[in-house]
Amino acid sequence: DILMTQSPSTLSASVGDRVTITCRASQSISGWMAWYQQKPGKAPKLLIHQVSHLDIGVPSRFSGSGFGTEFTLTISSLQPDDFATYYCQQYSIYTTFGLGTKLEIK
Amino acid sequence: QVELVESGGGVVQPGRSLRLSCVGSGFTFSSHAMHWVRQTPGRGLEWVAAISSDGNNQKYAGSLEGRFSISRDNSKNILYLQMNSLRGEDTAIYYCTRSDCGGVDCRLLQYWGQGTLVIVSS
Numbered sequence: 001d002i003l004m005t006q007s008p009s010t011l012s013a014s015v016g017d018r019v020t021i022t023c024r025a026s027q028s029i030s031g032w033m034a035w036y037q038q039k040p041g042k043a044p045k046l047l048i049h050q051v052s053h054l055d056i057g058v059p060s061r062f063s064g065s066g067f068g069t070e071f072t073l074t075i076s077s078l079q080p081d082d083f084a085t086y087y088c089q090q091y092s093i094y095t096t097f098g099l100g101t102k103l104e105i106k
Numbered sequence: 107q108v109e110l111v112e113s114g115g116g117v118v119q120p121g122r123s124l125r126l127s128c129v130g131s132g133f134t135f136s137s138h139a140m141h142w143v144r145q146t147p148g149r150g151l152e153w154v155a156a157i158s159s160d161g162n163n164q165k166y167a168g169s170l171e172g173r174f175s176i177s178r179d180n181s182k183n184i185l186y187l188q189m190n191s192l193r194g195e196d197t198a199i200y201y202c203t204r205s206d207c208g209g210v211d212c213r214l215l216q217y218w219g220q221g222t223l224v225i226v227s228s
Contacts, residue, residue: 034214043201043218044151087151091213094165097151
């Protein structure tokens with residue numbers, strides 16, 4: 001299985017900050033990377049697919065980049081609604097997830 | 107809008123069986139591959155199984171060793187997960203998810219249900 005290593009595991013930030021979350025794959029996954037947002041007690045929600053394609057309705061402050069084994073999710077200006085846990089998912093060789101990054105209010 | 111509603115979770119003794127169900131609505135159920143994904147605090151999100159839109163192809167996580175079986179009834183818009191010989195490590199929230207296309211290798215999980223909790227304990 002492809003191992004997805006996500007960092008940091010916890011990130012403290014303030015409203016208006018720019019934040020970046022990184023995900024590294026144990027082998028190349030080309031561009032088959034997705035990002036999900038999960039709030040407490042809720043199901044994950046798809047944010048980005050194929051590295052950088054925002055799902056319908058996702059605000060443009062979210063962006064994704066990368067290729068091969070290293071990928072990033074960036075939120076350009078944090079809003080109160082963005083404090084949540086974020087997961088990366090590779091869907092190149094079947095599918096596996098990172099362990100998540102909890103984005104907390106500083 | 108797309109809605110997925112799971113049911114069937116609960117407390118079950120080790121070695122027993124449980125069947126989860128997921129009803130889909132707001133989309134053409136028979137056009138999309140469906141998956142089960144589970145979540146625990148320790149192991150995070152773990153893909154469990156997938157089934158093609160027509161139900162003819164299935165895939166499973168290797169760790170399940172044939173204990174789980176995924177199926178669907180397109181006439182009723184229902185997805186199932188039959189879980190046998192349950193173990194403590196199967197304790198998790200189980201999510202039903204809809205893929206973006208119909209083949210069993212369609213792995214982008216566009217929509218998720220709210221989840222159903224399975225606790226395996228004596």
